[in-house]
Amino acid sequence: MPETSRPQELPARLLTDAEMIEACRVRDFARVFRLVKARAGIYPSMIARRCDLTPSRVGEVMAGRRQLVHMDVIERVADGLRIPGHMLGLARRSWETPTALTVSERQPPQEAAVQEPAPATLPGSEVDSFLALASRADPGPSTLRALQASIEDYWRRDDQHGGEVLRPAVVGQLRYVVGLLHDGYPEPIRQELYGVAAELARLTGWTYFDARQYSQARAYFAEALQLAKQVDDRQFIANVLACMSLQATYQDKPGDALAYVNAAQDAARGAPGATPRVMSMLSMREAFAHATLGSRTATHAALSEAHRQFDCTRPGDSDPTWVRYFDEPKLIVDTGIAHGRLGEAATAEPLIADALRRESDSNQRGRAFHTLWLARTQLQRGKLEQACRTATDALEHASAIASQRVTGHLREFYDQLGPHRNEPTAIAFEARLRELLPA
Template structure:
């Protein structure tokens, strides 16, 4: 019985109606669910797990499985439905987690932050070829996510009481200015590679570099050097989170974002902390939690109100518009989108005075093309929430066309162009054509996105292409261009069931 990962007494069991409800809606058979649990367990190195249909039946009948099965089930159902499905939502008991997987409510203190990042990156590098920390983690949402993040704004006590054993500080280490500048430059280079190639190609390299920097932070450094090292740590952790998000490893992505926010607090960089919160908000939109996204972006706006550049403020308003759109609040969405445009107008004035050169590298991606893309996606999302509204689709179309044209021009003129953004907006344009009942144009744009995706390693792009093609096929399966798209997709982008994650 030890290898099946279950416990409980037969006399105390009652049917698990919550798990049963999710299971029925998933469309899976008991055998399919058992196979997926076994496959995910093998990815985690839990080779003792051997589940079959009779074991699944017992779970449905009320038997409580042992770790790591509850979290495997939560992860599988989250991926199936594209939203956060917690262990408690499945009627299963929560189990104690290790420090690296203990969620998002972490101690806001420098030594603990260093230790947690060091431990987490080591685990990420060691576990599984796909980088899954999977069932050692669980997605946080609602108050469990928002309340700990609000502590980002609370000034730390002068001498914080450690909540876990402090990281031992070694002898003082002399880190030269050229060495520190090289670390900072390497972070910029990784960010460029991510935009060009997607998160799948360099994710492990970023995680490895992050681990090395936390090793450096365990040495004693003068305060200015220490702050710069924490800045590098924050930027690498955010990038590791964004790359994890891009390849569909959602719990791992969230954990890196949380750790990046902790590091940015240690660095004293509120503007970058706001940027991290905006990425967390985007993830919540992706997971169909727009209320959580709105809370996070408002927290970012409040926390950075005195230090964020116009470009950063515009970006935050754009994410706010996306959150309102997905909540089905058109007036607030329109207001936030207009605010994003109005604030971005100040950027050109600043650029004329050379302000762009003084902006941090992490926000320079937010160009006119990105602003147009965010506005377009907000109205596109609103169109879907409003029951495929033609009015909102018409508002999305010109902004999406502008974004596509600007990204195409950028990618044609430079190998360092944002090719992933170009592909995502081609797919976005395809979805707008689908809303406008133009299947031929939808298919044409999706084929263009498929061509751009050949140079990327981004499961997010692949899944959006798959889903758009599938939606077109369901509605217009007899249109020649849609049939041709399906054929192209089968040849160029065969579905990988182990990595499929619903894209928002």
């Protein structure tokens, strides 16, 4: 069926209604059609059109003069009215898994062989390049402050909306700063430019990581490492390695994740002025790697070290800007997630719930992640209705951002619902999922 003519979902309140469930179970299509008309506003002529039936046949069914018994007709009714297959004793229908939950690693888009010309009102890219060369002034402190401010703004918008739409601007600024490095600026300015370029390369890698384009992410993380190495910024090198460790965790490569984070810890320990907050964050990444490996004792030891280091933080610490996100609520929620990865749901649930109460609402992606983790721990504890309500709350945040990593978390929760898909609360969640994240 074409995308443009895809049927709308039935209301969740109808799919979870006891009368509808019973009518579907016994395949009483007279009652099914009457309920669809009364509760969803889908009249007989629309039922006929959606199910590829004649209006007269629908009328006869609703009047009780005719029954639907052939399997191909029942399948057309299920697909046309969007009645989940299990309700009618059918196999799961292809449309029941939202296309939005496809989470395979995405390939970077291929450039078109013939590019459309730019609008006539805009100058060509060559003109921009020549004008930039002609007007380029030595970057002073104000220019460097502006570049740093733009990076902080990119990170804020990445948290709120996802990074995919920001990537062209970030890459453009990265190439601009790398171009400045080819000029003969005094060493203090070159040092700062290398630092800015490294941060932009890491941010670009992060946007690819969030979009599950892992090979591209690694390429930009490698560039960030090279740029940071030019100025021997050991703490920033540790930061990039920590990002690579997290990516390896998501790729289910816990051995790689542990190797990266151990290298990050070595780099940070050898850096002048390594702060407790940095070491705490790195210990938490180590805990994630151990938890993914299933190493309970090592995970608990890394969590203890993360908390010990965080207890040493002080308001006046000279923390790098890139680690300031790692505050107390983040420490707590990550502790809960590490326990959740180990299957220690009873410990994880109250920690994640407490952190969510204290987190900022501005980080839509973070709240979506953490709320889904809370739902997963609740489901592990047998709290099906509460878990589905929590996951539905997470959908509100997930629908506001473009993040394939969030989609991955949705996929995991959705798969965990498998044994409970006949339950009304699970049906209601799936209906809301398809409503907010359409194909």
